[in-house]
Amino acid sequence: MTYVLQNEWELAHERLRLLAEILDPDTYALLQSVGVQPGWSCLELGAGIGSVTRWLSKRVGSTGRVVALDLDIRWVDCAQFDHVCVVEKDVRELQSLEETFDLVYARNMLVHVPERVAVIQDIADALAPDGWLVVEEPDLATMEVTPTNGEDMQGPCAHVIAAIHHVMEQRGVSLRVSGELRDAMHEAGLHDITAEQRIMHIRGATGKARFFQLTYQQMRDAVLASGAVSEDAYDRFLRCFDDARFVLQAPTITSIRGRRRSSTQTR
Numbered sequence: 001m002t003y004v005l006q007n008e009w010e011l012a013h014e015r016l017r018l019l020a021e022i023l024d025p026d027t028y029a030l031l032q033s034v035g036v037q038p039g040w041s042c043l044e045l046g047a048g049i050g051s052v053t054r055w056l057s058k059r060v061g062s063t064g065r066v067v068a069l070d071l072d073i074r075w076v077d078c079a080q081f082d083h084v085c086v087v088e089k090d091v092r093e094l095q096s097l098e099e100t101f102d103l104v105y106a107r108n109m110l111v112h113v114p115e116r117v118a119v120i121q122d123i124a125d126a127l128a129p130d131g132w133l134v135v136e137e138p139d140l141a142t143m144e145v146t147p148t149n150g151e152d153m154q155g156p157c158a159h160v161i162a163a164i165h166h167v168m169e170q171r172g173v174s175l176r177v178s179g180e181l182r183d184a185m186h187e188a189g190l191h192d193i194t195a196e197q198r199i200m201h202i203r204g205a206t207g208k209a210r211f212f213q214l215t216y217q218q219m220r221d222a223v224l225a226s227g228a229v230s231e232d233a234y235d236r237f238l239r240c241f242d243d244a245r246f247v248l249q250a251p252t253i254t255s256i257r258g259r260r261r262s263s264t265q266t267r
C-alpha cells in the first residue's frame with residue numbers, strides 16, 4: 001500500500017467533502033464542455049465522496065450508466081441512483097472491468113499512483129471509439145507560501161512543504177504529474193489532447209485552508225517519522241492555516257482531455 005491519504009482516517013470524509021466543494025464547480029463546467037450527454041456510459045476513477053459521479057449520473061440520465069471506482073468506497077454516496085454502479089477496486093486492476101466507456105474521468109488520484117503511465121494505457125483501452133479521457137491532477141511542485149503581514153513564515157513553511165513532498169515522492173507521488181499524463185495520453189494513442197491550468201491562492205481560516213490543513217494533519221506522523229522536521233515546526237505550519245494573514249499558493253491544477261480515435265480513423 002503506497003497511498004498516504006487513506007479514506008479510513010477519522011477526518012477523511014470532512015477532507016474529501018471540502019475538496020469536492022473547492023473543485024466541483026470547475027469540474028462540472030469542464031465536463032459540460034466535453035459534452036456529456038444522456039445515454040453516455042461513464043467511469044469515474046478515485047470517486048472519493050462521489051460528488052462528480054452524482055453529477056454525471058444526473059447528466060447521463062436513466063438511459064446512461066456511471067461506474068464509480070475507488071480503492072475504498074466507504075464514502076461514495078450514490079445509493080439513490082440505480083444506474084450507478086460502485087466498484088471497490090484498485091485502478092491498477094482496470095483491465096478486469098471488461099466494458100468500454102464514452103467518458104473516463106479522474107481527479108486528484110493518478111498523482112498518487114506510481115504506475116500512472118501504464119494505467120493511462122489501460123484507460124485508453126477502456127474507451128469506446130471517440131470516447132474521452134478527462135483528468136484533473138495537481139502539480140504539487142508549484143505550491144508556495146506567499147509573504148503575509150504577520151510573522152514571516154515563508155522559510156519555515158517552505159522547509160516543511162519540502163519534507164512533505166519528499167515523503168510523498170517516496171510513496172510514488174509525482175510533483176510534476178501534468179506533463180507525464182499529457183505525454184502518456186499521447187503515447188496511448190489518444191488525440192485532440194488539450195490541457196489547461198489554474199492556480200488558487202488560499203487564505204488561512206477558510207474552508208479551503210481547512211482542506212489543506214487536514215491533508216497535512218493526516219500526513220503528520222509519516223513526515224515526522226522521516227526525521228526532516230521537528231514536531232514543533234510541523235505544528236506551527238499546521239496552525240498557519242487558521243491564520244487569516246496566511247496565504248498559500250495552492251498546487252497548479254491541470255485539466256487534460258484527449259479522446260480515442262473513431263474506428264475509421266488512423267493515427
Ligand SMILES: C[S@@+](CC[C@H](N)C(=O)[O-])C[C@H]1O[C@@H](n2cnc3c(N)ncnc32)[C@H](O)[C@@H]1O
Pocket residue numbers: 003005006007016019020023045046047048049069070071072089090091092106107108109112113
Ligand atoms: C484525493 S482523493 C480525490 C477524490 C475525488 N476524486 C476528488 O477529487 O474529490 C483520492 C481518491 O482516490 C482513491 N485512490 C487512491 N489510490 C487509488 C487506486 N490505486 N485505485 C483506486 N482508487 C484510488 C482514494 O481512495 C480517494 O478516494
